[in-house]
Amino acid sequence: MPGSVGGPRILLRRLREVMAEPESAQKRLDKIVVLIASNMVAEVCSVYLMNGTKELELSATEGLKPTAVHATRLRVGEGLVGDIAAHARPRNLAGAQSHPGFAYRPETGEEIYKSLMGVPILRSGKVVGVLVVQNRTKRHYTEEEVEALQTVAMVLAEVVAAADLIGAVPDEPDLSRQMPYHIAGTSFSESIALGHAVLHEPRVHVTKLIAEDTELELKRLEQAVYALRGSIDDMLETMYDAPGIGLAAVQVGVPKQVIVMDLAREGEEPEPRYFINPEILSTSDDLAVYEEGCLSVPDFYEEVERPARCRVRYLDYQGEIREEECDEMLATCLQHEMDHLDGVLILDRTAPEQRREALKALPAGG
């Protein structure tokens, strides 16, 4: 496995020297790719920069065909280079060509290079280009090498920004790493869509079951429970303000299996109830009909038929496991809120004619 000649320190020093020379930005880039290639013992080093049409344009290379410079362009998301830009993350592939994302460009002559390591060139959190090294042999670039290339990419970001080498850096959401963004849509057929967009993250796989520092872990657990109680308290407040008698966490954009409820009638003492990770264990065969309303569908009330009783298991506010037989209002309300946790709305339990009427009555843009 080839190692780095001189390592990152030497490379950074050379970069500093190049930066100090009175050169055109293009010449600087050309020198920088040569420096990186030799320092990292890579046959290829290329810089792709975002051009005015928001494509990644090969702007300097050592190793690929010089005629491809300013001729080869990749869309964001296209090929491995485009993928690095789209996700703003490094890629380190010993077998780059066999990767399904590989986009072969004959004009570059890159077909002989098996390995690829690339990092995004970031400026103010936005991707302005991609820096890539390639090798003929199947090479596993080390973590250290990836980090070194990232550091060089930081320096490059300054070079290209100072020299105006990049086209208009787009504000497209796919290039912004953290900011939430707004998607404007065009209606395809006249109708209405209601819902909450919730980011579904893969569940956490616990691989470390024994804590190295138990005291620290207990503290973290305590903080997590504290935070959970905080969000439950907020939910209850939101529900009282609405006003409503039940609220599921997803209704307020909290992706947790939590329901809050208070079925006390007007004038009675409040009776807040909390159901964490609720699970309906069984339901009765006999049904009951209640007129239901929902905070997510304002001013809509409809009779819904559900099992008259259900048995539920949940964790209470203190985190204790509880099981309870529910009937009447409690059974109905709990099943309504459990529906929310499953992404089911009261409208889904309503006959189509009533649903159409209800939707017509909703405020425009709702």
Ligand SMILES: [Zn+2]
């Ligand atoms: Zn509801």
